[in-house]
Structures are given as structure tokens and as C-alpha cells.
Amino acid sequence: MTHTPREIVVTVALGLPAVLGAGVFAGFAPAAGLAGWWTLPALAISAFAALCSAFSTADQSRAYPDVGGGYGYVRAQLGVWPARMTASAHLLGRCAMAAAVALMFGAYVVPDRPLIGALALLVATALLGAAGFRFTAGVSVLVSLVVLGVLALVVASSFSIAPVPSAGETGTANELVGVAGLMFMAFAGFERITAPHRGERPHSASVLRIAIPVLIGLSLVVYLAVGAGVLRQLGSARLALSPAPLRDALVAADASALVPLVQIAAAVAGVAALHFVLLSAHRTLTGLVEDGDLPTRLKPGVLMLVVVAGSALATLLPMSLALGVAACATLFYYAFTNASARVLLQNDRTWPMRTACLGLGLSVLLAMSTPVPALLVSLAGLGAGTGLIGLIATLRGKRAASRQHTPQAR
Template sequence: MNTPNPSAGPGRLKRHLSVFDAVVIGLGSMIGAGIFAALAPAAAAGGSGLLLAMALAVAVAHCNATSSARLAARYPRSGGTYVYGRERLGDFWGYLAGWAFVIGKTASCAAMALTVGSYVWPDQAHAVAFVAVVALTAVNYGGVRKAAWLTRAIVAVVLAVLAAVVAVCLTGTATDAAHWAVGTDAGGHGVLQAAGLLFFAFAGYARIATLGEEVRDPARTIPLAISTALGITMVVYAVVALSVLAVLGPGGLAHSTAPLADAVRAAGVSALAPVVRVGAAVAALGSLLALILGVSRTTLAMARDRHLPHVLAAVHPRFHVPHRAELAVGTVVAVIAATADVRGAIGFSSFGVLVYYAVANASAWTLTREEGRPPRIVPVLGTAGCLVLAFALPSASVLWGAAALAIGAAAYGARRVLARG
């Protein structure tokens, strides 16, 4: 059954997006982000256990996606787990999920912007990152349909580049299948830490759930788009990781700052390296575009409930986008991108997003069978997996992430006290 279009009322978003549009936005958030930004630090943490770490990240992502899809079909509104946690667990847990998402994904935005800068102009990476954030914020301001069309083009370019990398690596003389052997040189903690870092790459389907107010027939579209986007991404990442490992090995991958470009050079096709650099920049732009889109929608939902300044709840009367929330998010991300470190941003982001999905899985546990509850084992494994991976991340990421959550919880408590007074 189609959900009525909420654009008839003031302050609501408009249902523009089809299943294909939603899948493309999810792919734009995931395809490329992990391959170009998280694969090398994950290899440094996991060593020869990298493939096992990827399998763990995929398993947790699958649980999270299943829980999120069932909840999104039940509550097709902007905000994602902020809405689900509030409806199923209580106001505080919804707020905590929303806060974790906003801070985590703001860090993701900065990481993607810095990835653009490091590939386009390494000596001026922060300046390029700043310009990229400003430009894509302007694209999002012009309407979600324009953003979806740009994301389609970005995804097509990135998939073509990745296909070329795979072909070169698997047919080159430097290919060694022995590099695919799974070892335990990094220990169990190293594998878990690598899985937590790789999870950064698989979390893009959250953007589909946060667009619950902008897709047509959300009860059908959201679950289908989430499962399709995640499935495609899993296959692409597995094939690319295997290809790069076959050429560089775990050690070479761990020490690489541009692993896909280094892989094609090692395979004897150096001429392809500049193309890979362009593909990396385009991939990061696609992720950044969709990230800003998702963070602004959760900001909108929290502002509607006055957990964030209510002025951010405005929806543009012509473009039907949360324009003030998008401008606020873009401004914060631009400032961070001008000063932050990309690897630290990835760890901090993973911590916040894993906490967010722990709340999503806990919320899915409370669904009844009539409400579309997933198999009980799914939210149990999802919650446990998120928490284990979150606290296995580098200690600096855990400490800064926990401090940010504590600040958010304190702000929530202070607001409640002031409201009673």
C-alpha cells in the first residue's frame, strides 16, 4: 500500500525517489569509501586476517541492514534509528542513536572530503576538502532528485574504475593467490579492530533509511533498496579486496597510502594509476554527497523534536529539502575537513555508527511478528557484534567517541531538567 505523500502539509519532505534512486544513493554511500579510505588501515590492524575481518564486518552489516529495513518499513520517516529508538525503546535511546549518528557521520563526511583532497591535490588536501564540502552542500540544497542524478553518474564511474583494477590485478604477472591465505598473526583483537574499521565502508545503507520521507511506497522501497545496495557492495568489495591482496599482500597493503593505485603499478600497468586516482576522488565525492544528505535528515528529525535547535527543522518551500539543516551540517563538516586527520576520522566515525546500529538492533528486537519482526537471532547478533567491534577500535577512537556520547547524554539530561523547571 502506498504511503500518502506528506508534501501536502507544511514542513514536510516530498516523495520523489524510486527503488532505483534509493539503491543508487546507498551505493554512492558505500561503493569506494572502504576501498579507498579504510582498506589500508584495516590491513595494518588485521594483517593476514583481513579477509576474516571483512567477513565479520559483512555479517554485522547484514544484521544491521535487516533490522533497519524492518524498522524503516514500519516507520517511514526521516531520522532512521533516531525515530526507531524513540518509538520502541524510549526518548533517550532515540536521542542517543541520533546523536551518535550525527557525530559519527559528520566525521565520515570529513574523512571522505579529505580523501578527495589527498587524491586530487595532496599538497593542498585540506583546501580541496573544504571546497568539495561547499560544492556538494550546494548540490544537496538544490533538491534530492538532483543529488540522486549526480550520484548515478558517480557510481557508474567508480564501478568502471574498480572493474579495470580487478582485471589488471587478476591477470598480471605479480598475482599470487598465496596472499589470500587467512592467518592469525595480528591476533583476535587485531582482526576485530580491522572489522570495526571496515564497517565504516558498509554503513552507507543508513542513508536509505534516513530518506524514509522522500521515497515512494516506503514499506516496499526501503527494505528492497537496503538489501540490494548492501548485496552489491559486499560482492564488489570482496572482489576488489581479493584482487589487491593478490598483488600487494597483507604487508604491502598495510603500508600503502593509495592501495589500488599501488596495486596496478605492481601489476605492471602504471598508466592506469592516474585513472585510479580520479576514480578514488569521484568515489569519495559520491560518499560525501550521500553522507551530507543523510546527516541533514537526522538533524531535521532531531530539530523537529527540539533535541537540536528548532530553527533547523525548516523545509524549503520550493526544493522540499531541510535547507537549514543541510547548511548547518555543511558548515560543520567544512570546518572539520579543513583541520582533521583522515584515519582518526574513520575510527571516530565507526564508533559512533556502531553505537547507532546497536540501538537499531535493540529496537528491532521489540517488533512483534505482525509488525514484521526479523528472526530473533538477527538483532541479538547485530547488537552484540556492534558493541564488540565498537570497543575493539583503536583506543583513541573509543575514548573520543565515548566522550562525545557522554557530552550528548549530559546535554539531554540538562534539557530535561530545564524543561521540568
């Protein structure tokens, strides 16, 4: 199938608002505390892992266009219990990511009351989605231009004036892989184009073959530029303590007048990224309901309330832990989806099957290398979520069986 440059540009524009969220505005602080300047090469590892996972989800999305994302792919390819683990990892990762995006919004836009700002953004974005608002190509282009324009100003300001001598540097090369796992969540919005929601037109393999590397490559360039700028201006020790690195970098570079622009960009990026995260989690819950793993009487509105409630609960976590859990749980999710893509019998792949093998190995490696608190919370959440889904499904099965046998007993 042929494609046009316009199709590729539109596809990339659709994906950018889902990628440029909490990672670029807040992710560099915990990363710098662990690895310092080694955060920059770690980003390349994160991007490569995301690239492999993106191709895997793109292939499976075209093979199973009507199922609930990774949960549905794994259920079709690997079975029920791996699918339940996939759903648990995805829901935990999405709730933690929603919390991280909301906390980022609070730190930048409502610094005096960040938690209240975070909760307000969650509610407002959920209501926006319930009202039927969707990020069309035109809206996505506008959001991308606003965010990229402000990020360019931050980078230019950070390099335009000599930084104040730092009070020391933090981080070592030993944390390179761990930070690569932590920063993976910065690229995880690629599913906006690789696994479109029901009713959206899927992208062809020929378009995705180019659009996926362009999206992740462009995102990597942006992250490298912003990361280098804030590390230069603040130093890794000061950056590690910053709740709003881009704002503090501007203040340090004597560009405080630009802070309102960063707040606007943070608000716009927060709404865009959170909208995608909430819809993504809602789709997984919908898949669980449709396949009988959750009660079928649950309505879409109730499912969204569950997502928002879980995300609101996650805002009680510190930002660094929320980002870590988001990254770790999402990596476990992609470990399952890559494993599923490995056994997918499909001739028209976006890229060869070995990318799924690489994605599987990298997802497991990076997940197990994330900071220990995030790893422990993710493993506990994965186990609890899988057990709960299995228990609900078992109880529903027993009830259905008892209803079938009751008339015979009479």
C-alpha cells in the first residue's frame, strides 16, 4: 500500500501529544538523582525499547482491530491468565502515569496546592472525555506546536547564559540501565498511533513503518535537548531536587518572564497526555468486561470512575515513585505484548519478528532494573490485580453454573 508524506506527518502529529507529557516536564529530576549526565545515553536505550514495543503493538493491532489493546492481543495469543496479568500491569501503569501527569500539572500550574491541582486536572480531563471530546489531527498539531515551541525556548534559554557553579554532581554510570527503565514511560504514548481506539481509522503498515521511527526519533531528540539544557543550567544535584525542572531552569537562566509560557505548555501537555492515558486504561477495563473477567453490568461511565479513582489514589505517591511505578508496570505490560507478538502469525509485519524478541528482552531487563521501591510496588500491584481479576472471574463462573443447574434441580 502506498503512503503520502502528509499521512506520515499527520500520524506523527497524532502521537506527539501522548508522548510529550510528564516525562519531559518532570522525569529528569528523579533520573538525574540516579544517573546524572548518564541520563542522556540512557534515553537512547529507552527509545530503542519503545521502538521495538511499538512495532509489536502495531502488528497486533492490525491483526486484532476490535479487541481491548494489549490485554486482548495476549488473550488471543497466549491465553487467559497471561492476559489477566497483562491487564493488571497495564491498569497499574496507566493509573500511576495518570497520577504522574496530574502531579506534574500541579507542580507547574498550581505550585502552592499541587495535589489539589492534580485532582482538578483528573476530574476535568475525565469530564472532557465524557463530553465526547477527542484529539483530532488538527488539535494534536496545535498542541504539538505549542509544547514544542515552549520547549525550544527552554532549551535556548538554558544554553544562552553560563550556569551558576553547581554544588556537586549526583548519579553514576551504574544506574544507566535503571534510568533507561525509568525514562521508558517518556515514550510510552506511541500506542496513540499503533493501537487506535474503536471507531478510529487504523494506520497502514506502510505508514507505521516510517511514522513509528519518526515519532520516537523526534521525541528522543526533544528529550535529549531538554535534558541537556536543564542539566547544564541546574546541575544534576540541583535538578534532582526540583519539582518543576523546566521552570527552575528558566529562573536560573534569568528568564523568569518565560515561566507563564511553561505553565501554559505544562497545562496543555497535561490535558493531552492524561486524556490518552485515561482512555487507554478505560479500553482495557472494557475488554475485561466484554470477555467476562469483570461483571458485564458495569457501564462505561462506571469504568471511567474506576480509572479516575485509581489515578487519584496514586497521586498520594511522591512524583518519583509514581513515575517509577508507571515505567515499571508499563514495561511488564510490554513484556507480555512483545511475547504475544513473537508468536503472531502475520506476513505483513511493520518490521521483522526479531524486533518483538528484542522488545521482550529489553522490557524485562529494564523493568527489573527500575528503582527498588517502584519494582516492589509494581510486583505487588501486579500480583494483587491478577488475583482479583481471577477471583472475580471465578465467582462469576460459579454463579453462572449454579443458575444453569438450579432449574434442573427443581
